[in-house]
Amino acid sequence: MPIDKIVPSVAEAVSGISSGMTIMISGFGFAGVPNDLIQGVLDLGATDLTVISNNAGTGTDGLAALIGSGRVRRIICSYPRSKGSDLFDARYAAGEIELELVPQGTLSERMRAAGAGIGGFFTPTGAGTELAAGKEIRMIDGREYVLETPLRADVALVQAQAADRWGNLVYAKAGRNFGPVMAMAADLTVVQVREIVPLGLLDPEVIVTPSIFVDRVTLMDNEREWDI
Amino acid sequence: MSTALAESVTKLSRLDIARRAAAMIPDGSYVNLGIGIPTLAANVMPAGREIVLHSENGILGVGPAPAEKDRDRDLINASKEYVTLLPGGAYFVHSDAFVMIRGGHLDLALLGAFEVAANGDLANWTTADRRFPPGVGGAMDLAAGAKAIWVLTDHVTKKGEPKIVNACRLPLTAKGVVKRIFTDLALIDVEPRGLVVREMAPGLTLEALQAVTEPALILAQDWREMVVPAT
Numbered sequence: 224m225p226i227d228k229i230v231p232s233v234a235e236a237v238s239g240i241s242s243g244m245t246i247m248i249s250g251f252g253f254a255g256v257p258n259d260l261i262q263g264v265l266d267l268g269a270t271d272l273t274v275i276s277n278n279a280g281t282g283t284d285g286l287a288a289l290i291g292s293g294r295v296r297r298i299i300c301s302y303p304r305s306k307g308s309d310l311f312d313a314r315y316a317a318g319e320i321e322l323e324l325v326p327q328g329t330l331s332e333r334m335r336a337a338g339a340g341i342g343g344f345f346t347p348t349g350a351g352t353e354l355a356a357g358k359e360i361r362m363i364d365g366r367e368y369v370l371e372t373p374l375r376a377d378v379a380l381v382q383a384q385a386a387d388r389w390g391n392l393v394y395a396k397a398g399r400n401f402g403p404v405m406a407m408a409a410d411l412t413v414v415q416v417r418e419i420v421p422l423g424l425l426d427p428e429v430i431v432t433p434s435i436f437v438d439r440v441t442l443m444d445n446e447r448e449w450d451i
Numbered sequence: 452m453s454t455a456l457a458e459s460v461t462k463l464s465r466l467d468i469a470r471r472a473a474a475m476i477p478d479g480s481y482v483n484l485g486i487g488i489p490t491l492a493a494n495v496m497p498a499g500r501e502i503v504l505h506s507e508n509g510i511l512g513v514g515p516a517p518a519e520k521d522r523d524r525d526l527i528n529a530s531k532e533y534v535t536l537l538p539g540g541a542y543f544v545h546s547d548a549f550v551m552i553r554g555g556h557l558d559l560a561l562l563g564a565f566e567v568a569a570n571g572d573l574a575n576w577t578t579a580d581r582r583f584p585p586g587v588g589g590a591m592d593l594a595a596g597a598k599a600i601w602v603l604t605d606h607v608t609k610k611g612e613p614k615i616v617n618a619c620r621l622p623l624t625a626k627g628v629v630k631r632i633f634t635d636l637a638l639i640d641v642e643p644r645g646l647v648v649r650e651m652a653p654g655l656t657l658e659a660l661q662a663v664t665e666p667a668l669i670l671a672q673d674w675r676e677m678v679v680p681a682t
Contacts, residue, residue: 251508251545252531254524277545279584302588305531315584324585327507328549328592335546347595348553353577353622354587396542397508398525403544431544 228390228440229419236413236441237263240378244269247334247379247405248276248286252305255398257382257415258285258449259441264380270294275334275376277327277401281307282450295320299374301327326354329371331404337373338407338436345370379409382443383432385418390437391430392416399431406436415443456663459654462635467679468603470495471650472561472633474680476502480558481551483507483593487563488603490530497680503539505557507589509548512540529589552589553596560597562590564604564629566619569666571629571641573602574621587624594625606634607663615639615646616665636660638677645669650677 230236237260240246246264250256264272265288272295279298280287289295291310298320303311314320325333326348336344345368349355359370381402384395392414394402406412419442456462463471469491476482478500484490493504494515504513506528513528514535522533536542551557566574573594577585594600604614615632632639637660638650647669651660657670 252527254508254527302586304584304586308584312582312584316582322584324587326587326591327545327589328553328596331544331546331549332553346553348592350595351623351626352591354591394542396523396525396536397506397510397527399542399544400508401545404546 225388227388228434228437229388230439230441233259233263233415233441234266236260236415236439237267239411240264240267240269242269242271244377245273245275245375247376247409248274249379249381249400249402249405251277251397251400253281253451255382255394255400255402256285256451257380258451259415259443259447260380260413261285261289265289265292265294271296273297273299275299275374277301277330278305279303279308279311280451281305283310284449285451287311287451290314290320293319297321297323299323299325299330301325301330324354330374331401333371333374334401334404334408337375338404341373343370343372374408376405376409377411379405379412381406381412381414383414383416385420385425386414386416386437386440387420387422387425389422389434390414390440391425391434392432392437393425393429394431403432406432411439412437413439415441417443417445456659457654460636460659461653463652463677463679464635466491466495468633468635470679471638471677472601472603473497476500476559478502481505481511481556483552483557483560483597484529485560485562485590485593486530486588489561489563490528490532492561493528493534505548505551506534507548507552509543509545510534510536510540511543512537514540549589549592552592555596555598557597559599559601560593561601561603562593564602564614565621566614566616567602567604567629567632568616568619569641569646571627572619573600573624573629574619575624577622579622590624594628599630600628601631601633602629603633606636613663613665636663639668647671648674650675652677
């Protein structure tokens with residue numbers, strides 16, 4: 224039977240996402256954020272979520288809307304505060320959302336470790352700072368290293384440029400950012416794309432995320448503009 | 452503490468701080484520009500030198516800001532500002548962007564600062580004020596991983612307090628990493644003997660600079676007036 228990971232709607236793409244889950248959301252600033260899928264999660268009504276994303280949303284749509292709705296109990300990110308991150312800022316100031324701040328390279332490497340089956344790694348990033356508090360420290364070649372553990376999720380929501388029915392992905396410029404590494408690190412990887420192409424059309428030399436890391440693909444609404 | 456500088460002092464604008472720093476980047480360097488004044492440097496790189504700018508969100512070969520009509524929402528820098536890609540540039544996944552940073556492949560990173568200490572300690576990620584959520588971004592990775600760190604910052608806070616201090620009061624980003632500081636008033640090298648003033652803004656005296664700087668400053672024998680290069 225032919226493999227076909229294409230699903231016809233956002234609702235089907237996000238089906239099964241439920242309260243209490245940990246969700247990775249791709250994007251850096253406004254580039255590469257899967258707004259259609261985030262809206263799908265909002266529409267599902269799932270709550271008590273843990274979100275892993277570099278930022279904490281800006282404007283009134285997308286991740287900001289999810290956080291503003293009170294559905295996110297905890298966010299793991301590197302840089303929550305940005306121009307327009309008012310919905311996060313207000314919840315944070317009120318103590319209504321937990322924040323685990325992770326250096327950006329440690330964030331991506333922890334996800335990569337999860338995707339690669341690595342049980343942890345030592346990095347000099349953060350050594351001697353508050354963000355290393357409580358973590359195992361080891362001297363390696365005379366330098367202080369911090370033990371960091373893998374970061375997995377139940378679901379990864381990713382935006383890409385194009386996919387085929389197997390789920391091979393290519394991205395658009397810096398919209399790639401965390402997409403490929405999140406796709407590796409979740410039990411269920413759901414992707415929204417601008418374009419679906421026939422199998423065999425994507426150049427095998429330039430496929431960025433091979434299909435093995437992808438579970439569902441849906442076509443995004445290319446006309447819709449989001450306030451993010 | 453608030454110290455009014457003499458009216459005759461010509462402070463550098465934020466863009467001129469970036470311009471002064473950019474002029475000192477060696478030809479052929481791979482350089483990351485952090486959020487704030489550093490990202491302005493992409494628009495004022497010295498002519499005749501090939502310098503490859505790295506952006507933590509997966510770009511090598513960052514070019515200057517585009518004209519408004521050429522903006523692409525998939526092409527932004529660490530400050531979430533629109534940029535361009537130079538011929539030879541490349542896009543890659545975030546984890547590889549940080550392999551470049553953490554693996555010691557970058558020659559230089561230009562970072563902003565809340566505080567820099569006399570020993571090169573850097574604090575630039577949190578003010579510990581609940582109204583302003585902390586944001587570490589790639590700062591700790593860059594501070595630990597780049598071969599050299601230069602800081603680009605205003606010399607004092609908005610309240611007029613020194614940002615160059617004896618010891619950081621704010622939580623650290625990394626210990627002992629800053630090698631050079633560019634401000635609107637001076638160019639200062641962090642050396643084992645202390646903070647060495649290489650250049651001062653036009654009209655500034657060492658006494659006036661010292662009055663807005665906590666650690667004792669050493670004036671380099673060959674110090675000169677800061678000249679902002681044309682770009």
